[in-house]
Amino acid sequence: xxxxxIALTIGLPxxxxxxxxxxxxxxxxxQHRLAVGFAVSAAVTALLLLTATTxxxxxxxxxxxxxxxxxxxxxxLAVLLTVIAAVIGGLAVIFSMDYMRGEAGLGRYYALVLLxxxxxxxxxxxxxxxxxxxxxxxTALCSYALISFYNDDPKAVAGGVKALIMxxxxxxxxxxxxxxxxxxxxxxxxxxLLEGAHTLAPETLALIAFGFxxxxxxxxxxxxxxTWLPGAMEAPTPVxxxxxxxxxxxxxxxxxIRFYPAxxxxxxxxxxxxxxxLVSALLAALLAVVAKDLKRALAYSTVSQLGYMVYxxxxxxxxAAQFHLFSHAVFKALLFLGAGAVIHAAGTRDMWKxxxxxxxMPFTRNTFVIGALALMGLPILNGFWSxxxxxxxxxxxxxxxxxxxxxxxxxxxxxxxxxxVWLVFFGPRRSEKHVHDAGQAMRFALGVLAVGTLTTWLLxxxxxxCLSCSVPAGEEAAHAAPxxxxxxxxxxxxxxxxLALAVIVFGLFLGWQREPLSKLVDRLGLRExxxxxxxxxxxxAWINRQVVRAVQSMAERLRAVQTGQLNxxxxxxxxxxxxxxxVLLAGRG
Amino acid sequence: MSFSLVEIGxxxxxxxxxxxxxxLLAVRNLIKVIVALQILVKGxxxxxxxxxxxxxxxxxxxxxxxxxxxxxxxxAAVALALAVQVxxxxxxxxxxxxxxxxx
Numbered sequence: 001x002x003x004x005x006i007a008l009t010i011g012l013p014x015x016x017x018x019x020x021x022x023x024x025x026x027x028x029x030x031q032h033r034l035a036v037g038f039a040v041s042a043a044v045t046a047l048l049l050l051t052a053t054t055x056x057x058x059x060x061x062x063x064x065x066x067x068x069x070x071x072x073x074x075x076x077l078a079v080l081l082t083v084i085a086a087v088i089g090g091l092a093v094i095f096s097m098d099y100m101r102g103e104a105g106l107g108r109y110y111a112l113v114l115l116x117x118x119x120x121x122x123x124x125x126x127x128x129x130x131x132x133x134x135x136x137x138x139t140a141l142c143s144y145a146l147i148s149f150y151n152d153d154p155k156a157v158a159g160g161v162k163a164l165i166m167x168x169x170x171x172x173x174x175x176x177x178x179x180x181x182x183x184x185x186x187x188x189x190x191x192x193l194l195e196g197a198h199t200l201a202p203e204t205l206a207l208i209a210f211g212f213x214x215x216x217x218x219x220x221x222x223x224x225x226x227t228w229l230p231g232a233m234e235a236p237t238p239v240x241x242x243x244x245x246x247x248x249x250x251x252x253x254x255x256x257i258r259f260y261p262a263x264x265x266x267x268x269x270x271x272x273x274x275x276x277x278l279v280s281a282l283l284a285a286l287l288a289v290v291a292k293d294l295k296r297a298l299a300y301s302t303v304s305q306l307g308y309m310v311y312x313x314x315x316x317x318x319x320a321a322q323f324h325l326f327s328h329a330v331f332k333a334l335l336f337l338g339a340g341a342v343i344h345a346a347g348t349r350d351m352w353k354x355x356x357x358x359x360x361m362p363f364t365r366n367t368f369v370i371g372a373l374a375l376m377g378l379p380i381l382n383g384f385w386s387x388x389x390x391x392x393x394x395x396x397x398x399x400x401x402x403x404x405x406x407x408x409x410x411x412x413x414x415x416x417x418x419x420x421v422w423l424v425f426f427g428p429r430r431s432e433k434h435v436h437d438a439g440q441a442m443r444f445a446l447g448v449l450a451v452g453t454l455t456t457w458l459l460x461x462x463x464x465x466c467l468s469c470s471v472p473a474g475e476e477a478a479h480a481a482p483x484x485x486x487x488x489x490x491x492x493x494x495x496x497x498x499l500a501l502a503v504i505v506f507g508l509f510l511g512w513q514r515e516p517l518s519k520l521v522d523r524l525g526l527r528e529x530x531x532x533x534x535x536x537x538x539x540x541a542w543i544n545r546q547v548v549r550a551v552q553s554m555a556e557r558l559r560a561v562q563t564g565q566l567n568x569x570x571x572x573x574x575x576x577x578x579x580x581x582x583v584l585l586a587g588r589g
Numbered sequence: 590m591s592f593s594l595v596e597i598g599x600x601x602x603x604x605x606x607x608x609x610x611x612x613l614l615a616v617r618n619l620i621k622v623i624v625a626l627q628i629l630v631k632g633x634x635x636x637x638x639x640x641x642x643x644x645x646x647x648x649x650x651x652x653x654x655x656x657x658x659x660x661x662x663x664x665a666a667v668a669l670a671l672a673v674q675v676x677x678x679x680x681x682x683x684x685x686x687x688x689x690x691x692x
Contacts, residue, residue: 574610
């Protein structure tokens with residue numbers, strides 16, 4: 001039964017993808033309905049999976065041979081992420097009914113989104129490393145194709161290519177780790193790696209651990225790979241909400257959480273993870289303060305919040321990381337969809353061309369403000385509890401300077417979030433364009449997510465219970481997972497909370513007093529160098545551009561192999577055959 | 590001096606494969622390329638039957654050969670149809686001149 005649910009959660013969106021594609025773009029209404037139907041039914045099966053979490057193999061596709069069997073384990077961690085992917089996916093598809101109305105290429109759009117939802121569920125449910133890698137790459141491909149969805153826009157195409165190349169570096173790290181694990185353990189099974197980690201040679205384990213760290217950093221847009229995520233904002237906004245805020249970018253954090261018990265002991269690994277998180281959180285927050293584009297500001301805040309989760313894993317706060325992942329997925333999807341409604345109405349992404357939209361779009365404004373308060377980490381929204389759990393874990397187990405950095409980051413978050421909300425919804429109108437509030441389908445998605453942002457922290461006990469039946473990663477997390485009452489009293493009693501709240505309020509105050517602040521910045525002569533540095537992503541843009549350029553020039557050179565001459569191609573085939581024969585013969589002798 | 594059936598067969602297979610390969614690599618006319626491909630595949634078919642005979646699994650070898658014949662026929666039909674289209678559109682059958690697939 002559980003096996004069937006797993007198969008349906010992965011399979012339904014895929015069937016839907018084919019169906020929407022096959023219907024054809026000239027029947028747009030049917031496409032909308034089909035997409036919503038399949039996405040919502042996948043969300044329902046994912047929710048049903050919640051009742052059946054177990055750490056046993058529930059679905060096994062017998063493949064055998066060197067691949068091992070393709071197995072799926074619906075444990076707490078996996079099911080939690082599946083539910084996030086499927087439910088937010090469903091809401092994003094519902095939102096798309098309004099957002100994508102009248103757009104060309106609807107079939108391609110919905111097919112890719114549905115394909116992504118299935119692949120994401122597969123990625124977290126798979127308990128075979130090779131299969132996980134396949135799903136991992138599938139999500140990367142969907143992300144690429146959706147970033148470049150408006151493929152007559154050169155910026156969208158460039159953003160897609162950049163995202164593809166940067167995440168492929170991560171994919172390479174993952175593949176190296178997976179193959180090293182297979183070579184030394186003789187199995188692709190995830191539990192074999194978790195249980196056998198201590199039997200491995202230290203060098204091998206370090207190779208796997210750092211390979212996975214590279215994969216996680218690239219997928220979750222952490223330093224030094226973070227620049228692909230702002231570029232990914234060329235995608236249609238529901239896609240940004242689903243893939244580049246709520247689900248796919250969580251895959252990196254998932255990888256770290258899943259394998260934390262195995263890699264914990266690798267010298268330097270936890271420190272490296274903590275540093276990656278810390279630097280990403282601070283750097284992205286600094287960039288968000290000066291961003292002009294609404295979606296880019298949100299993208300930087302995503303990088304920053306993912307940095308918080310990675311930091312939490314680095315200091316051993318695995319449960320805090322999981323809980324913040326859950327909260328963040330909900331409130332960031334809300335913020336992105338709210339931004340989508342604004343962009344849809346205002347026709348621009350430039351925050352300097354918005355302003356005063358709150359009066360005409362009260363519903364969007366109210367839900368967006370709820371999301372923004374959660375992002376800042378103000379009580380009693382879900383972002384508050386999870387962020388405080390992270391900071392508390394950091395104060396307990398991490399070095400004090402890192403904790404100070406993260407608290408500073410929380411203040412910056414409040415500053416840029418306030419700036420963003422003010423520029424978009426309040427203050428004077430800076431454009432004459434008449435706007436209208438979000439449509440029915442948009443309101444539904446925004447409303448559900450806003451209610452979620454207000455209430456999901458109440459689920460802390462059930463999330464903890466759900467995670468307790470995970471593979472080893474869960475046992476430790478379950479110990480750390482408090483019941484609701486415990487969490488409330490613990491967080492409220494912790495000095496870290498009050499310190500962080502003070503800093504957040506100070507950040508809000510700075511946001512309120514932006515004009516004197518910017519005059520001060522001007523007087524100190526800091527504005528020009530800061531903006532210039534921010535435009536270059538503090539030097540990381542250069543590194544990433546070089547990587548992309550190197551890959552592209554290599555591809556140009558490899559084109560010489562494609563002669564287009566039939567005889568040469570035939571010679572290539574024969575040559576490869578000879579090589580294979582020689583290898584086989586050499587292998588026998 | 591006497592040869593066993595298998596030995597004669599192997600010589601035949603190698604000969605067919607060699608002719609086919611040579612054609613595939615050296616011939617420029619698309620139709621002849623397809624003919625060369627057919628010869629190559631026939632070599633493989635004989636090899637299948639021969640291998641079945643040599644390993645005592647006559648049925649397996651023959652049924653594999655039958656399957657290959659079916660697949661091969663389809664390939665030949667499609668290839669020839671493509672050749673006709675190429676001739677109509679490009680006005681040539683010279684594979685050296687057909688370099689539109691160049692990367």
